[in-house]
Amino acid sequence: MKIKRFPGGLHPPEHKSTAARAIEPCSLPDELVIPLAQHIGAPAEPCVVIGDTVAKGQVIAQPRGFVSVPIHASSSGVVTAVEPRLHPMGRPLPAIVIKPDGRDAWPDGLEGGMNPLLVDPLTLPPSRLRDMVRNAGVVGLGGATFPTHVKLSPPGGKKINTLILNGVECEPYLTADHRLMLEEPERILAGIDILRRILGVERVCIGIEENKPDAIAVMRDACAQRDIEVIALKVMYPQGAEKQLIFAVTGRQTPSGGLPMDVGVVVQNVGTAAAVADAIIHGRPLVERIATITGPALVEPKNLRIRIGTSLRHLVAECGGLREEVVKVIMGGPMMGHTQLSLDVPAIRGTSGLLLLDKNAVATRSEGPCIRCARCVSVCPARLLPTTISAYARRDMIAEAERFNALDCIECGCCAYTCPARIPLVQSIRQVKGAILAKRRLS
Amino acid sequence: MLEAILSLGGVGFCAALALGFAAQKFAVEVDAREAAILEVLPGANCGACGFPGCGGYARAVASGAVAPELCPPGGPETVARIARIIGVAAIAVDPQVAVVICQGDQQRATEKYRYLGISDCRAAQKLADGPKTCPGGCLGLGTCAAICPFGAITMTDQHLAVIDRDKCVGCRKCVEPCPRQVIKMTPRSVSVHVLCNSHDKGALVRRYCQVGCIACQLCKKAAPEAYVIEDFLARVDYRHAVKPTAGVEVAIDKCPTHCIRDDNPPPAPVPDEKPAPQAA
Numbered sequence: 001m002k003i004k005r006f007p008g009g010l011h012p013p014e015h016k017s018t019a020a021r022a023i024e025p026c027s028l029p030d031e032l033v034i035p036l037a038q039h040i041g042a043p044a045e046p047c048v049v050i051g052d053t054v055a056k057g058q059v060i061a062q063p064r065g066f067v068s069v070p071i072h073a074s075s076s077g078v079v080t081a082v083e084p085r086l087h088p089m090g091r092p093l094p095a096i097v098i099k100p101d102g103r104d105a106w107p108d109g110l111e112g113g114m115n116p117l118l119v120d121p122l123t124l125p126p127s128r129l130r131d132m133v134r135n136a137g138v139v140g141l142g143g144a145t146f147p148t149h150v151k152l153s154p155p156g157g158k159k160i161n162t163l164i165l166n167g168v169e170c171e172p173y174l175t176a177d178h179r180l181m182l183e184e185p186e187r188i189l190a191g192i193d194i195l196r197r198i199l200g201v202e203r204v205c206i207g208i209e210e211n212k213p214d215a216i217a218v219m220r221d222a223c224a225q226r227d228i229e230v231i232a233l234k235v236m237y238p239q240g241a242e243k244q245l246i247f248a249v250t251g252r253q254t255p256s257g258g259l260p261m262d263v264g265v266v267v268q269n270v271g272t273a274a275a276v277a278d279a280i281i282h283g284r285p286l287v288e289r290i291a292t293i294t295g296p297a298l299v300e301p302k303n304l305r306i307r308i309g310t311s312l313r314h315l316v317a318e319c320g321g322l323r324e325e326v327v328k329v330i331m332g333g334p335m336m337g338h339t340q341l342s343l344d345v346p347a348i349r350g351t352s353g354l355l356l357l358d359k360n361a362v363a364t365r366s367e368g369p370c371i372r373c374a375r376c377v378s379v380c381p382a383r384l385l386p387t388t389i390s391a392y393a394r395r396d397m398i399a400e401a402e403r404f405n406a407l408d409c410i411e412c413g414c415c416a417y418t419c420p421a422r423i424p425l426v427q428s429i430r431q432v433k434g435a436i437l438a439k440r441r442l443s
Numbered sequence: 444m445l446e447a448i449l450s451l452g453g454v455g456f457c458a459a460l461a462l463g464f465a466a467q468k469f470a471v472e473v474d475a476r477e478a479a480i481l482e483v484l485p486g487a488n489c490g491a492c493g494f495p496g497c498g499g500y501a502r503a504v505a506s507g508a509v510a511p512e513l514c515p516p517g518g519p520e521t522v523a524r525i526a527r528i529i530g531v532a533a534i535a536v537d538p539q540v541a542v543v544i545c546q547g548d549q550q551r552a553t554e555k556y557r558y559l560g561i562s563d564c565r566a567a568q569k570l571a572d573g574p575k576t577c578p579g580g581c582l583g584l585g586t587c588a589a590i591c592p593f594g595a596i597t598m599t600d601q602h603l604a605v606i607d608r609d610k611c612v613g614c615r616k617c618v619e620p621c622p623r624q625v626i627k628m629t630p631r632s633v634s635v636h637v638l639c640n641s642h643d644k645g646a647l648v649r650r651y652c653q654v655g656c657i658a659c660q661l662c663k664k665a666a667p668e669a670y671v672i673e674d675f676l677a678r679v680d681y682r683h684a685v686k687p688t689a690g691v692e693v694a695i696d697k698c699p700t701h702c703i704r705d706d707n708p709p710p711a712p713v714p715d716e717k718p719a720p721q722a723a
Contacts (some may be wrong), residue, residue, distance in 0.1 A: 090571025341555055341571055364559060394561065424560045431566045 003210065005234040006244040008381040010414050012237055013334070014211065017177045018294050023303045026318050028100050032074055033308035034060065035095040037137040039066030046096055050077045054086045056106035057285050060096050062127040069137045069147045074287040074307035075100040075232040078427075088331050088338055088345050095346070102214045102242055111397050121280045126198045129280060134280030137286045137349075141271035142166060142177075142240060143332050145350040145392050148272055152198050158261045160199050164249050165192060165206040167215065168233065168240035169315045171333025174353045176290040177270050179303045181208070184274060185222040191273030193229065193281050199266055205229045206270070207249050209239060229434070237335060238412040243266045244381050256408050271352075285350060295356035297326040313343040315354055322430045330355040335413045368421040376415035376425060382408045386415035390425045393432035398439060401432040409433060465596050476528050477505035477558045483524040485516045489592040493613030504529060512536045516550035516593070516612035538631040539613035541595075544678075545581040545625050546638045546702060548601035552580055552652040568622035576651035579640030587617035606704055608634070630681050635691040637662070642674045654702050661697045666690030677703075 037043035045063035054060060054073040062069040062334070077100040078194070084092035091247050104265055121129065132148035154160050169177040181188065196204055206223070207217050210232050219230045233239055233384055243254040245267060251359055252263040268276075271290065278284040294301035299320030306315060312329065316322060330337040331345075332352055376386040384405055392401040415425040481501040488496040491512040494503055504525060505511045511525035512534050519536055526533035558567050558574040564582040567573050573582050583602030595610035596617060606617075606626075618626050625640045637656055641648050645657030658675040669691040671680045679691060695703050 180545070227465055339556075339570075366559075367561075394563070427560045428563075431561070431563065431569070 003234045004248045005162050005236050006239060006247045006381055008379050008414065009238060009244070009362060010379045010381065011235055012172050015173045016175050016178070018292050018301045019178055021301070023179050023290055023302050023305055026304040026306045026310065026315065028075060028102065028104060028307070029236065029310045029314040031311070032094050032098040032100060032307060033079070033083070033311065034071060034074065034098065034309040035087050035346060035348055036061050036071060036091050037087065038145060038308070038348040038350065039069055039142065041065065043094065043379050044068060044071045046082050048079050048096065050079055050081060050301035054079060054098065057106055057287055060098055067147055067150055069134060069139060072287050073098055073284040074309050075102055076105040077101045077334070086152055086208055086342060086345050087231050088340060088348060088351070090341055107206055116361040121194055122197050124178065129194060129198050132280050133276055136275070136284070138272065138275045138279055139286070139349050141270055141275060141289055141349065141352070142269035143336070144354045145181060150266070151268070152195070154261045154266070154292065159264055160201055160261060160266055161264045162203045162205065162250060163199055163201045164245060164265055164267045165197055165244055165267065165273055166240055166267055167203070167206050167208040167219070167271050168242040168245060170209060170237045171335055173294050173355055174292045174333050176206045176214050176352055179213055180271055180274060182218055185218050185275050187271050187274040189222055189226070190281060191275070194276050195273060197266060205231050205249050207231050207233050207239070207245050209233050209235045209275070211235045235361040237414065238381055238410070241381065241412060243410070256405055276331055289351070290350060291351050293352040294353065295320050297356040297358040299323050299325055306351070308349055309346045310341050312340065312345050312347060312354055315347060316343060316356065324358050324394055326356045328357040329358045330357065335417065335439055336411065365422050367423050370421055370423060373420060375418045375420065379414040379418050381412060381414065382410055384409060386425045386429065389432065390423065390428040398432060398435045402436045406432050408434060466494040470535070474505045477501050479528045480504055480525055483521055483528070484514060485521065487516055487592055489516060489614045489616060491515050491616060510534070515539065515614050538607050539628045540611045540631045541579055541613065541615070541626050542629050542636050542706065543604045543606055543625055544627050544636060544638050544640045545603065546574070546654040547577055547580040547652045548583065548599060548603035550601050551654050552577055565622045571656055573623065575646070577641050577655065579623055579625060579642065580652065582623065587626060590616055590620055593617060605638065633679060633681055633691070635695065635703065636679055636703045637677045637703050639676060639702045642676050644675050654700055656702050657700060659699060661699065662694035662703055663712055665697045670694065
């Protein structure tokens with residue numbers, strides 16, 4: 001049988017050296033900085049003040065609007081500040097600062113959760129389950145942090161018939177989802193049952209790349225009793241992107257400007273499914289996640305279960321500190337992650353990994369002229385012409401870039417990665433996408 | 444021979460008749476004033492008036508839809524000539540010139556990170572609000588210089604935009620694209636400016652820039668009429684300065700960080716007495 005994949009893409013060196021390292025707990029830091037903007041949509045509104053004592057899992061900020069989720073304290077302690085702090089996006093943004101009391105206690109002495117559900121969750125109505133997902137602050141844990149309840153609320157008329165679980169983890173270096181599938185498959189499956197109940201879908205697929213044969217085997221074993229397909233995919237970046245994964249798994253092509261629901265599909269990360277299970281079964285909000293702390297500048301790369309709000313400096317210390325001078329710090333994977341200004345930045349819900357690169361791993365060669373080799377065209381998974389759009393972008397020819405479907409760019413970075421002239425294609429395309437959207441808002 | 448002359452001449456005659464007929468039948472009415480206005484406009488097609496090129500503006504003025512003083516490159520003479528053509532009284536315009544109110548080039552101001560992306564200040568500004576530590580300083584990637592239709596903006600070796608006031612016609616095209624609003628329009632009659640765009644407090648400014656305004660009030664004390672200090676940043680009070688108020692120049696030597704400069708004649712370089720500031 002032909003192994004499934006999407007058109008375009010490439011296979012950068014994997015560097016997944018932490019694949020064999022079991023998930024370890026991370027020690028409690030001296031301070032937790034919990035930003036109010038950790039998801040796509042409106043930032044949350046703080047509902048605690050300085051001096052308040054909070055329990056682990058207590059709501060400390062309320063959502064504003066539908067596309068927004070509450071934020072919870074990730075350990076017990078005292079609120080010491082509500083002020084702007086340096087955010088992973090590179091500028092100071094409002095955050096709640098908690099000094100942990102060291103007990104790490106859930107309210108009312110509940111062990112490992114808040115209100116364990118005493119009934120079978122699958123007997124509850126979908127709307128109730130969806131509210132519980134939202135109240136637990138669950139967002140897409142693949143890195144984009146789109147509020148999960150929004151994805152689970154398809155507007156009337158959109159029929160969903162397939163749920164795809166994303167266990168692809170195509171970014172180099174990252175192994176957090178891989179370890180989760182190996183170590184806690186039952187959490188993922190419990191989450192799948194709930195997601196299936198909410199969406200009312202029949203077909204469920206789990207997409208996993210071939211470079212994780214152990215995870216494929218574990219998930220196949222775990223799914224043996226259920227009607228869930230585990231699909232092995234060819235190793236190809238960016239297979240974890242929604243539209244690419246949908247094509248690889250179902251062969252359906254999401255239309256330009258459309259959403260997965262337009263082709264009857266909802267995609268959720270395996271980590272998100274596990275968070276949904278925690279939220280519904282244990283009443284346990286999203287206060288921690290699994291992240292891969294890795295990179296050549298680090299002494300001992302690890303997969304850690306981190307509390308939201310832990311500073312990157314603490315995570316580095318937890319992994320034995322720095323081996324040599326770090327030249328570039330990236331939150332997330334090397335292809336789509338965000339470069340950080342400082343290690344004094346908190347890990348947030350979208351922090352799937354932390355990458356510390358030394359001088360050998362960072363290329364600083366300057367840009368040369370385009371030699372028309374069209375490598376960017378052949379790797380573009382969205383089937384665009386990156387070099388053309390970029391050329392228009394750099395001449396401020398916004399209407400022309402729009403005509404070449406610049407807005408369909410998923411900013412995966414394949415074009416810039418493969419460009420032999422080192423042209424920053426993604427940056428210029430991202431720039432023109434902003435200009436197109438600004439123009440649309442005006443008109 | 445005769446046949447050739449007759450036949451070609453005949454064809455020519457018929458074509459002339461047809462063209463003559465067409466010229467009368469399909470004649471487009473052109474306002475004579477429109478052509479006359481187009482004649483006196485500078486012809487740079489810079490778009491400063493808000494119309495697509497000088498032709499568009501000439502048509503709009505001739506139709507009476509807009510006022511004649513919307514052409515900054517043309518200056519007062521052009522306004523007067525257009526006013527004569529359309530028969531209205533010319534309104535005095537105050538010619539303006541653009542100024543980059545920053546001197547914090549790579550040597551004098553610190554950076555948060557090393558930027559390696561495309562040479563466009565707007566793109567750099569999107570990455571953690573730009574590489575320069577100062578939130579208002581010139582990013583020096585040349586977006587304004589590429590946009591200026593008159594070649595009035597040049598980039599120094601140390602990555603700072605500098606505007607040649609003799610070439611600048613005040614078209615404002617550079618003002619809006621600058622992501623840090625570091626280009627300001629000023630009356631041409633004034634050549635003294637406070638070249639700083641940081642509203643941070645003095646102690647903080649000193650940490651990231653050698654030539655930033657620290658709001659020490661010395662200029663205001665030297666010439667109370669000529670300067671205003673708002674939100675930790677001094678600026679020339681152009682309303683008073685248009686009148687020949689004494690004192691704008693008095694403050695130049697008083698400024699401890701040399702950020703008040705006279706643009707006319709072009710200023711001598713700032714003395715490099717201090718070592719580079721420490722990174723913030």
